[in-house]
Amino acid sequence: MAQTHRLAEGGLIDRSRTIEFTFDGRRYEGHPGDSLASALLANGVHFVGRSFKYHRPRGIFSAGVEEPNALLQLGENPRTDPNQRAPQVELHGGLDAHSQNAFPSLKFDLGEINRLFSRFMPSGFYYKTFMWPSWKVYEGAIRRAAGLGQAPEQPDPDHYDKTNAHCDVLVVGTGPSGLAAALAAGRSGARVLLVEQDSELGGSLLSSEREAEIAGQPAMDWVKAARAELESLPDVRILTRTQCFAYYDHNFLGLLERVTDHLPQAERPAHLPRQRFWKVRAGHVVMATGAIERPLVFRDNDRPGIMLASAASAYVNRYAVKPGKRAVLFTNNDSGYAAALDLKQAGLEVVAVLDARAEPSGPLTERARETGIPIKAGRVVTGTKGRFRITALTHMALDKDGKSVSGQAEEIACDLLLSSGGWTPSVHLFCQSKGTLHWDHELSCFRPHESMQKAQGVAGSANGSFGLGRCLAEGHAAGQAAAESTGHNTSTVGEVANSEDRGFLPIRELFLVPSDKPVGAGGKHFVDLQNDVTAADLLLALREGYSSIEHVKRYTTTGMGTDQGKTSNVNAIGIVAEQFNATVPEVGVTTFRPPYTAVTFGVFAGRDVDELLDPARITPMHSWHVNNGALFEHVGQWLRAWYYPREGEDLRTAVSREVKATRDSLGILDATTLGKIDIQGPDAAKFLNLVYSNAWSKLQVGRCRYGLMLKEDGMVFDDGVTSRIDENRYIMTTTTGNAAQVLAHLESYLQTEWPDMQVYLTSVTEQFATMTIAGPNSRALLSELADFDVSTEALAHMGMTTGKVAGVPARVFRISFTGEMSYEINVPARYGLAVWEALMLSGEKYGITPYGTEAMHVLRAEKGFIIVGQETDGSVTPIDLGMDWIVSKKKDFIGRRSLSRPDMLKEDRKQMVGVVTSDPKEVIPEGAHLVESSAGHPPIPTVGYVTSSYWSPNCGHSIALALVKGGRARKGQTLYANLTDRNIACTVTDSVFFDKEGERLHG
Known part of the structure; x- marks a missing residue:
């Protein structure tokens, strides 16, 4: 299929080569450098999936790890991978992608019937609905409907690795602040590990407008020069395609490196793992993790064709893709205008900018006016139209209080609606390291608090500094401080690479965009797109009495998907705050837990699979046992010789021979x-x-x-x-x-x-x-x-x-x-x-x-000796075993106080005794329950169970050890081993069956 939406020039793709891939069985084309998302958009494909609960059509929403909608199934069994974010999947030849959560097809999905009953399916409805007659009646169907993609049904043929690394300075992120930090630390001679989740260095610079300059040169030229310098430094290591997903105590971090995922299957070297788990211990950590654009929450804000403004810039500038033809920008801040300018420069029709601010201002706003982009001030989107793609939107005037709209609704036809509600610093790793946040009302975002942990720093957009010049300065300072803290001379770190700042203030805080109808009526305001959580769901949770934001999160499931609330959490907190008439910091944030992004189970296992998962340990004499016909059993990973059968011997015969030989002459174990x-x-x-x-x-x-x-x-x-x-x-x-x-x-x-x-x-x-x-x-x-x-x-x-x-x-x-x-x-x-x-x-x-x-x-059973784990089960004391002789009355020891509890001294506790069967040749199965009567029907009260049972050639009859209620007082009493098909009569005896006086022990 032709790339109908590919720009004629520009981008960071390799146009000299064409790559073929498939989506839902249809063949498409792209270029090296494309992501799966950009390649689909280049072919005019925006509608790629169905939502989790309501099965609503969903399209590509972002250009990064924050993607909540475009979750696709890659490959076929056994190499199938569910819930892969299309913007993060690098395009390669033979890539086979499928939509998820749709049957029988993406366009004709039977699950879409859920939309008709959506009013009866708010958050928590299953807690109240599936109670009668029993949860089990519904459980099977609900579990089948749960989830999005399908897990592979066959064993994974790929292998994974784990490795450890130590460094003086770990820099996470290679945007302008990350590169500046790595350069400063690397020039000092520190051992630097630079980690980037993307395939290329540059961060936001990869997607920004081409006019940006650093140190008097185009920004991307500076990035290339920075990379070349870093690669020339002997103690700097760069890891691309590597996600830092966890920050644990004492500067211990987890990284996931995608080693061969970006290669066609036939080109993946057999000696390389698919992915590698890095366990890194760093002397100092610099987090330059950037920020994620926050969407605006308006009615029916989930249709395909609605995406983040920054994502549109990325697709135009980095991938040379037109995400639509007629675009409208909806923003509450100046930064959204960058996307409008990028799209207009690329030749798209920018129909209008709807700005929630009454008097839009800022350098980008002025540039938009100069280029003739229509700006409608004080207007907000109140609804959208379209089924598989947005076709139109309606907008109205926003009242001064920001909680209602007024005036006449106007409609604009469009196939692309860009949303820009401000920026959220990526503070996940910082918070995982026990860092605390504070709310910056001017920027309308949570920022790292200055009183952070030792041996760490945050720089750039992750710290709430959104200007390019400030990002470079903060990164340089953080890298220099990291080098100094690890004992390196920083006199050679050089000067800060300068650049002009470009802010986006002022911003109008707007967590929930009002409509001409109440929230929950006539459409849905989606807060969490991945989990289908709406503003109405949040308000319902508050009415149900869930006042804590942690409780609201769990009741509604907002922020609990694979994107971990990257685009939804702040809006959810803001909506809850407004409902309580409280401030955002008073509501607080939910807990940030690893992993930052989804991590495959395979990478945690590494090579520890199959035989290596639970390796068999063998003794130095193992080969002798094998050569002499031993059969083995597993005991705590060890392979132990079980018995040594001779020709014609079964287990009982061979064991009896071994036992007799040991008692009569000499045995060896x-x-x-x-x-x-x-x-x-x-x-x-x-x-x-x-x-x-x-x-x-x-x-x-x-x-x-x-x-x-x-x-x-x-x-x-x-x-x-x-x-x-x-x-x-x-x-x-x-x-x-x-x-x-x-x-x-x-x-x-x-x-x-x-x-x-x-x-x-x-x-x-x-x-x-x-x-x-x-x-x-x-x-x-x-x-x-x-x-x-x-x-x-x-x-x-x-x-x-x-x-x-x-x-x-x-x-x-x-x-x-x-x-x-x-x-x-x-x-x-x-x-x-x-x-x-x-x-x-x-x-x-x-x-x-x-x-x-x-x-x-x-x-040992003939002598009444116990085996811990066989005669004990975690509820047995020494007194129960008749071993009070080994319990000191004069000293303290672990567990002594518990032995004096009244329950421990009861006479009806289960006590160890011996058991012999009425029929000497019958051996009771181990684990058999003992009952007082052979009559009656189940359930029959049990008085104990058999812990060990054997045929004893030295006693000439079967023997058994058992735990029986009040067992020592029952000696001589007849009990019955209750089996499925019969009862075995037996007598309670002393637990020592052979050589009661112990004469043989002393020789």
Whole structure:
């Protein structure tokens, strides 16, 4: 299709090349340098979408990130991307775009029927409407109707990267103030990172009239020279196509770089990511983020063909596109006239300027008069006509109070209506950094307060300085201050690049343009175009009692779309203020939260997807387990050997063999995955005394102790054995799946509750390979390979020693999780496999048998030992587990106070007990609920549930551990495991099933 609305000359596009793209299946042409929005406008396409709630026709409204209307779906599955702002999408060959929120087509949309019922669909209507008979009746249909675009249904084939960067000075924005700041800081020798969301440097200069000059040369020539100088400086880095979307504490900022989005799919290098997430720590931040033009809110202000005045200038000057043929400008300030002048110079017919001011004045106003542009003072738009494009508007005289109109309504035929209601500094990042704002009544905008955070600055339009000369001066000063604050000599920063200022005062504050009918009647005054929020919706929220602007925002959803209220928030605040007869600062602003613009989920994930999302951790002996037929289970990211089936063995047979071999002679377990934390410092013993429920002050060097760790609510958090290596050093073991949480728990208390303690924690889980040998012949095996005495007198139960095992330096702990005589051998991880193989070779004469986690569970359950996370669920105390013996009565510890609460001492709390089935061969499924009677129909009251259940080859029957209400008083009582198809009779017993006296433990 021909580019019917392309100017014959001008613009920053490459006319030597033509690019083909499609929109809604129709083929169009554009040029390199075009955005998708400018290319559509060049082809005469303005109507591109339907609104969120009412499905009203919507057109291209802006030329930047503030776009609320032109949200398009790009590409096809699996590379489809919804809600992409057309002005920000760079045109490239093969680009395939689709309109959203329309069925079956953009022009014939069945959803448009919503317009007929719009009076019954104000903000919050769903809260009141969909109550009877149940929300669930409507939920499916409402969820299907919600949203705009469609998320991809297939896995994303692209990849994303994350990277970290440090710099002395981060400059956000490359308009005149940003470039001036970067030049000043860069010339001082500071490490500067300059970030620009656009593909080109220049900011507003890219779209301004060509007559603008800086330092005696055309503005864009100055931009090119500035870029060349910055690129020549060794410590300056420029990132284009990069959005600074978040400003966190301590000058930590998030950037999204669009690395290959602007390239055709076939031309994207395979080694490059689609996008990159930059995590930047800056010594000083200069925010030169510019300002966004604010629209005027008049009746039916949402038709295609209505756009911001500054956007029209951008399309004419930067893209050489005529956004219409007959244009009308509606403004309340002098800056809007720049667009009228730009359009007239480009050959468009500027029918009139409707200026809400009674006596328009200003340098641009005078230029407009000189060029013959008709100006109608004191007039406002009171309505528009047209369906898929504006065809006419009506205007009337604005009364002095600004709240009503009078006189005869006049109509003007037009296909383009430009709106200019003043400017809103882009303060999102500044506010995210906890900066505060103040209201500038003269400029009618929120500006950064002078008392800003340390190590940051705001310059140019973002600071409410709208003249070109002032922007350059402020940018230069901010860059110089940033360099000085980071310790650099600023004697070489040079002079400020001078330029003439061009203000736009005076402005007539006008947040809601009155019409000849009351608000909400005969048309809609849209405040938030993306969410279809009208002025009537805001007034309704106030009548409903929502007085806080934060509550009004949530009730109406104004400012909650992907544009985050960039064009709507100030108008909404102003309307609320006028309704309350209050000032704008009295109403206040809503909270600015990251991200500034929408960010893909993929960039946060980076390479951490699929296997890398939850990587499998393996022990040094993993290859041996694989070669010997082990099957594995995932435990806290670790791949642990589950059991070692021989030919013809199922799970039960193999586990029974492993269990019997360990009890009868010798078993070996890979226990490397246990969490290990090195604890050092003069306050280490005192610290352990506080984090464990039992006493630790008198533990001797070379001895080990089992400990139970509680949370503040008194519930069991973790357990493990901790050994005293020397006077001020301990090694703590934790459960495999809880290692990271335990370390975080300990660090949290050291940093917040006991910061004066001299205790230092280091995770050493991966530094050591651990193998446990257990069984009657474990001492005999160890004595053959150890160069130290392993007798009971030298190494008693709960003792530890150091020496060499199989010629490798080792720590050996005599501790047991099986009830058998056991030794845990810790060696440097690189020797793990060698020592394991030496143990297996020497242990052949004893019938050494490797056993996995399932056999380990059986062995410990036979002895009634708990596993945290299996016998506990966050609601279990040590007393519930029958472990009151490990709770000190003499010292304080985390959770102690909670244990004394009356509810913790009730006799009907769930307590750990043993359970054996009436049929010895039947194994109760884990998790089965226990009930008192086998009769009755659901729901049947439960008295507890089974936490662990196994077949025990040593007991000759099944065994189970359970949490049962008042369980210890129920011993000998018959309960029933309630399953879907049957009940299993069982008897409550003691939780220790094997070797009750513990004779085997000591050997």
